[in-house]
Amino acid sequence: MILGSLAAALPFYPVNDFGPAMKGMVIGGLGIFHVFLAQFAIGGGLLLCYFQWLGQTGREPHARRFLDGYFKILVLISFVIGALTGVGMWFTTIQVSARTIGVMVDEFHWIWAIEWTFFCLEVAAGYTFLRWGDRLPDRIRLRLLIAYAFAAWMSLFWINGILAWQLTPGGWLDGGGVWAGFFNPSFWPSLLYRTVVAMALAALAAAIVINTMGDLAREDKRRLIVRAAHFLAPMALMAPLGLWYLAVIPADSRSWLLGGSIAMTMFVGIAAGASLLIGGYAAVGLLMQRLYINGATATLLLALAFGATGAGEFVREGARKPFTVRGYLYSNSLTPDEVATLRRTGSVVDDPYPLRDAARYPTAQLQTGAKVYRLQCSVCHTMHGANALTDLAGTWTDAQLRMNIAELQHTKPFMPPFAGDAAEVEAIAQLIRWETAGAPRRWPDTTGDAATLRQIAAWLDEAGTAPGGAPRPAPAAPAAPEAP
Amino acid sequence: MTFPFGHGTTTGIYLILYVVTLALHVVLLSYVLVGAGWLAVAGLRGRDDDPVSRTFRDWLPFALGAAITAGVAPLLFVQVLYQQRFYTANLLLSHRWMAVVPALIVGFYALYLGKTARAAAWPARRRAAVASLAALCFVFVAWSWTENHLLALRPEVWTSMYAAGRMVHLEAMQAPRLLLWLALAAPVAATVAGWQLAGDAAALRRLRVVALAGQVGALGAGAWLLALLPAAWRAPVEATEGVVWLALVVAGQLAATAGWLWAPRAPRRALALASAGLVVAILAGAVVRELIRWHASSPVPARVAAAGGMPVFLFFFVGNAVVITLLIRGARRHLTG
Numbered sequence: 041m042i043l044g045s046l047a048a049a050l051p052f053y054p055v056n057d058f059g060p061a062m063k064g065m066v067i068g069g070l071g072i073f074h075v076f077l078a079q080f081a082i083g084g085g086l087l088l089c090y091f092q093w094l095g096q097t098g099r100e101p102h103a104r105r106f107l108d109g110y111f112k113i114l115v116l117i118s119f120v121i122g123a124l125t126g127v128g129m130w131f132t133t134i135q136v137s138a139r140t141i142g143v144m145v146d147e148f149h150w151i152w153a154i155e156w157t158f159f160c161l162e163v164a165a166g167y168t169f170l171r172w173g174d175r176l177p178d179r180i181r182l183r184l185l186i187a188y189a190f191a192a193w194m195s196l197f198w199i200n201g202i203l204a205w206q207l208t209p210g211g212w213l214d215g216g217g218v219w220a221g222f223f224n225p226s227f228w229p230s231l232l233y234r235t236v237v238a239m240a241l242a243a244l245a246a247a248i249v250i251n252t253m254g255d256l257a258r259e260d261k262r263r264l265i266v267r268a269a270h271f272l273a274p275m276a277l278m279a280p281l282g283l284w285y286l287a288v289i290p291a292d293s294r295s296w297l298l299g300g301s302i303a304m305t306m307f308v309g310i311a312a313g314a315s316l317l318i319g320g321y322a323a324v325g326l327l328m329q330r331l332y333i334n335g336a337t338a339t340l341l342l343a344l345a346f347g348a349t350g351a352g353e354f355v356r357e358g359a360r361k362p363f364t365v366r367g368y369l370y371s372n373s374l375t376p377d378e379v380a381t382l383r384r385t386g387s388v389v390d391d392p393y394p395l396r397d398a399a400r401y402p403t404a405q406l407q408t409g410a411k412v413y414r415l416q417c418s419v420c421h422t423m424h425g426a427n428a429l430t431d432l433a434g435t436w437t438d439a440q441l442r443m444n445i446a447e448l449q450h451t452k453p454f455m456p457p458f459a460g461d462a463a464e465v466e467a468i469a470q471l472i473r474w475e476t477a478g479a480p481r482r483w484p485d486t487t488g489d490a491a492t493l494r495q496i497a498a499w500l501d502e503a504g505t506a507p508g509g510a511p512r513p514a515p516a517a518p519a520a521p522e523a524p
Numbered sequence: 525m526t527f528p529f530g531h532g533t534t535t536g537i538y539l540i541l542y543v544v545t546l547a548l549h550v551v552l553l554s555y556v557l558v559g560a561g562w563l564a565v566a567g568l569r570g571r572d573d574d575p576v577s578r579t580f581r582d583w584l585p586f587a588l589g590a591a592i593t594a595g596v597a598p599l600l601f602v603q604v605l606y607q608q609r610f611y612t613a614n615l616l617l618s619h620r621w622m623a624v625v626p627a628l629i630v631g632f633y634a635l636y637l638g639k640t641a642r643a644a645a646w647p648a649r650r651r652a653a654v655a656s657l658a659a660l661c662f663v664f665v666a667w668s669w670t671e672n673h674l675l676a677l678r679p680e681v682w683t684s685m686y687a688a689g690r691m692v693h694l695e696a697m698q699a700p701r702l703l704l705w706l707a708l709a710a711p712v713a714a715t716v717a718g719w720q721l722a723g724d725a726a727a728l729r730r731l732r733v734v735a736l737a738g739q740v741g742a743l744g745a746g747a748w749l750l751a752l753l754p755a756a757w758r759a760p761v762e763a764t765e766g767v768v769w770l771a772l773v774v775a776g777q778l779a780a781t782a783g784w785l786w787a788p789r790a791p792r793r794a795l796a797l798a799s800a801g802l803v804v805a806i807l808a809g810a811v812v813r814e815l816i817r818w819h820a821s822s823p824v825p826a827r828v829a830a831a832g833g834m835p836v837f838l839f840f841f842v843g844n845a846v847v848i849t850l851l852i853r854g855a856r857r858h859l860t861g
């Protein structure tokens with residue numbers, strides 16, 4: 041059997057073209073949706089426990105009515121869409137970076153298997169409550185809800201460790217193993233932060249549901265809303281938790297967020313601003329003055345929260361650049377070790393997948409350039425769409441192109457070092473020129489231009505293979521930390 | 525090389541967990557496939573208010589949620605065991621593969637809609653249309669999984685498929701393979717529904733027709749599939765090891781068939797026999813299916829097999845199973861007592 045790429049040194053995967061959209065946008069869109077729903081489910085579970093307790097201790101006569109209505113919505117939306125967007129996330133991550141999810145599975149499959157046992161508990165407890173809850177005594181209802189909420193929160197607990205590890209692998213990089221990677225430096229701040237967000241989302245959704253309970257008197261609704269709004273109180277912790285998070289992430293990531301990258305800083309601003317608005321409204325309107333919050337306002341606040349979640353996820357994804365696993369795997373699915381090797385061997389000679397549009401290119405050099413682009417750049421760039429190389433570098437001179445690509449990690453420190461030889465740098469430089477020129481039928485082939493290649497090789501050496509944040513020039517390739 | 529430990533202990537543990545969780549997934553997806561199909565046919569015939577239809581309608585949304593949750597575990601282990609094959613097939617199928625998720629969402633809401641009070645007031649044909657939509661979505665998903673599985677086993681077509689930009693992989697084995705899953709789903713779903721309706725003789729008679737028809741279909745589709753296996757895939761199945769597992773499949777299927785033939789006379793004992801037979805047949809069948817892929821693949825790399833966390837998993841696996849049992853038992857005691 042021809043095992044094709046199964047035999048190659050690098051795992052080569054077939055790379056799909058998403059048209060004008062960057063791949064990150066594909067996963068980002070679904071990710072935001074999924075995180076929002078999942079966090080709603082987690083906070084919702086906790087809120088339900090609270091209302092069950094209010095009801096069964098006689099503190100709130102209408103708690104139970106609200107609870108049963110809210111639970112149906114929770115199940116209808118979060119059980120199904122939450123679970124399916126979760127599967128969808130998995131599939132999408134494979135599409136965007138199979139190797140990243142592969143590394144995560146290799147290291148953390150038992151953690152994911154543990155998470156799965158909690159999915160099962162969540163479904164069993166939730167469905168038992170949905171089906172028989174109205175015929176069960178309070179004691180059993182509370183027990184089921186606690187099991188449901190605990191299982192939902194535990195699924196956050198487990199996945200949070202894996203996601204946090206991507207940015208701050210901590211002791212795992214030094215061979216500390218799964219648990220060192222799991223309880224990594226950003227584990228606790230991000231777990232607590234997400235828990236606070238989950239509670240806030242649940243409270244805002246509750247305010248909407250309570251407003252739709254038509255047959256309740258306004259005073260009853262107001263009381264229920266004020267109860268639900270207690271779940272907004274932990275938002276006061278968001279600022280310290282956010283600062284804690286910022287303190288533990290790598291310095292360069294922190295600098296992207298705090299002004300180093302305009303887009304990233306803007307998203308931090310959006311997330312913080314939206315949270316501040318929600319928290320401010322809650323503090324002033326609800327907790328202090330005990331005001332009423334109507335359906336429209338609640339919807340608006342929830343929309344703001346969605347925006348904050350989206351911005352937060354964007355920041356989390358973006359802060360890792362140029363890595364998907366900090367210090368271990370670059371965004372383009374190459375490890376630091378491999379970069380050093382590919383500098384000598386070239387990166388695409390072993391790639392078994394042909395170009396889909398090979399006939400488009402007038403020279404073999406441009407075809408090589410297209411393969412290099414596909415392997416090393418297409419995860420963050422397009423040629424003509426979002427973050428297009430022709431827009432970014434179309435006006436540069438040949439020499440500028442060659443040098444900036446050869447020294448990629450210093451051109452912008454959120455790019456990985458170039459992972460090929462001088463001929464490949466020249467090939468992609470020519471490709472960018474050719475695409476910018478409108479893909480003409482004829483194009484010179486500069487493969488034999490020894491002086492140019494020597495110059496590029498010198499730039500490559502000068503840049504070294506260390507990531508851009510590191511001091512330059514790096515004399516030798518840094519050894520990639522070996523996974524335990 | 526003896527399955528599952530021929531590639532080392534840890535690979536063996538992954539394989540066992542894969543096979544067992546896949547079997548659970550198969551039971552639940554069978555219920556979903558057949559239940560939706562039953563509602564579609566019953567609705568078309570204008571008679572979808574019998575106990576069997578009511579039971580399916582009532583339980584299908586939950587069964588789908590459970591089938592999806594059960595699918596997550598083999599999804600994890602398949603990535604540990606056959607990472608590069610699985611991802612490559614996903615990537616080659618691309619958008620076509622990603623269509624699985626929206627199809628499931630549509631299918632779920634169709635099931636849910638069919639269960640609402642509003643749908644109960646509709647003419648049966650309209651309910652049939654909704655159930656057919658759901659059934660179609662689930663057949664599409666089943667087809668996608670067989671397609672992905674076959675493609676993952678065919679590295680020799682990967683590069684040409686990529687070059688051509690095709691997002692569909694068709695081959696002769698796909699039809700009998702899908703038919704086999706659909707046919708096998710019938711006795712499985714009938715047996716689960718049989719337990720739900722064990723006291724209802726008329727319902728059991730109708731389910732018996734479905735179960736036995738499925739057994740005949742499974743025999744035909746299974747024979748067809750075996751006849752199409754390429755030599756390299758046939759070898760592990762025809763080796764002693766494969767024959768033993770295949771014999772277990774046959775024994776299980778015979779027991780299940782006997783159980784259903786016997787069902788009208790002693791429903792509970794017959795259902796117990798059918799259940800036991802099907803459990804054996806599904807597990808052994810999953811092993812036969814796996815032998816082919818396992819023989820074509822290398823062991824899980826040592827670095828991966830050394831990943832920590834297994835004891836903690838086993839702790840929560842058992843612990844959460846106990847908690848789930850206690851919760852459900854506790855609730856049921858109050859309902860019946």
Ligand code: HEM
Pocket residue numbers: 127546549553556557588591592593594595596597598599600602628662663665666667669670671672673701705813
């Ligand atoms: C109604 C929905 C579904 C149906 C009808 C269905 C059907 C099937 C079928 C027929 C197979 C066997 C494929 C073959 O060997 O030819 C299969 C395998 C599998 N399914 Fe599902 N499935 C459904 C949903 C899901 C979901 C949502 C997941 C993921 C969470 C999932 C995970 C798996 C996995 C991992 C396998 C094994 C694949 C392999 O080893 O190649 N399934 N499914």
